[in-house]
Amino acid sequence: MAPIDDEAVRARDLLLGEIAPIEGRIRNAWGRFVLSLMLRNPEEVAAFKRNYTDLVMTPQQEFQSKHDAIKLEEDPALFEDWMVQSDATHVEWSAMFAITTFIEHPPALRLFQRMQWIIIDTSCVKRRLMTSDRPVIFTQGMLQYAGHYALPISPTRLFLAATTVDFARQFAALRPGKIVRETNRLVLRQARKYVYAIDGSHLADVRREMGKQSPPTILGPMTRAAEARKSER
Numbered sequence: 355m356a357p358i359d360d361e362a363v364r365a366r367d368l369l370l371g372e373i374a375p376i377e378g379r380i381r382n383a384w385g386r387f388v389l390s391l392m393l394r395n396p397e398e399v400a401a402f403k404r405n406y407t408d409l410v411m412t413p414q415q416e417f418q419s420k421h422d423a424i425k426l427e428e429d430p431a432l433f434e435d436w437m438v439q440s441d442a443t444h445v446e447w448s449a450m451f452a453i454t455t456f457i458e459h460p461p462a463l464r465l466f467q468r469m470q471w472i473i474i475d476t477s478c479v480k481r482r483l484m485t486s487d488r489p490v491i492f493t494q495g496m497l498q499y500a501g502h503y504a505l506p507i508s509p510t511r512l513f514l515a516a517t518t519v520d521f522a523r524q525f526a527a528l529r530p531g532k533i534v535r536e537t538n539r540l541v542l543r544q545a546r547k548y549v550y551a552i553d554g555s556h557l558a559d560v561r562r563e564m565g566k567q568s569p570p571t572i573l574g575p576m577t578r579a580a581e582a583r584k585s586e587r
Contacts, residue, residue, distance in 0.1 A: 362387035369513055374471040385466035386458065388505060391490050392570050393453060397546065406449040466503070469515040470522040476530045482509035482552050484538050486545035488569035491537065504537060509552050512537055543567035
């Protein structure tokens with residue numbers, strides 16, 4: 355993930371200065387970074403690998419027919435068994451390559467770059483923003499009026515990417531205290547193991563809210579495909 359992080363640093367520095375980048379390369383780098391945050395944790399990677407393995411190891415007639423036509427007498431009868439015998443690391447490496455493909459998904463990145471980017475300054479509020487091991491707040495249905503990504507990037511700065519200008523303005527016009535309160539609540543509810551804050555003043559909130567909500571995922575299409583393949587067996 356280092357190349358993604360390195361290129362995103364310039365975008366982060368601009369955003370911390372409340373400047374929304376306009377250069378395509380910088381916006382693309384930040385988009386990749388934000389999308390990667392939804393995947394770069396042990397549980398999500400493990401789930402991705404399981405779903406990917408299910409997809410790859412599910413028999414497909416097209417591959418089996420080609421295998422039957424060229425296999426040697428000592429080769430396994432099933433194409434999937436032959437594939438694993440030929441290269442035991444093939445599925446593992448293919449899964450990791452597929453993860454990068456998800457992060458680089460052109461339609462998602464193009465949509466993200468076209469969204470309205472703003473930085474909301476919450477420094478006037480005593481309560482500070484928190485973050486966690488699942489920091490990205492993401493609404494499903496990005497083409498909807500209220501579709502947006504939100505990400506705390508400092509204790510007093512919230513990044514918002516909104517589908518429409520009007521919604522971005524409406525969100526930014528909310529009372530800063532409400533923005534901080536709702537952002538922290540969602541960040542905590544999505545957290546699984548780690549929460550980060552500038553002090554321990556939020557400990558009661560952490561104990562009450564942590565882990566109560568499923569975090570956003572980009573594995574939906576693959577999960578549905580894996581389940582469909584299983585039902586066809």
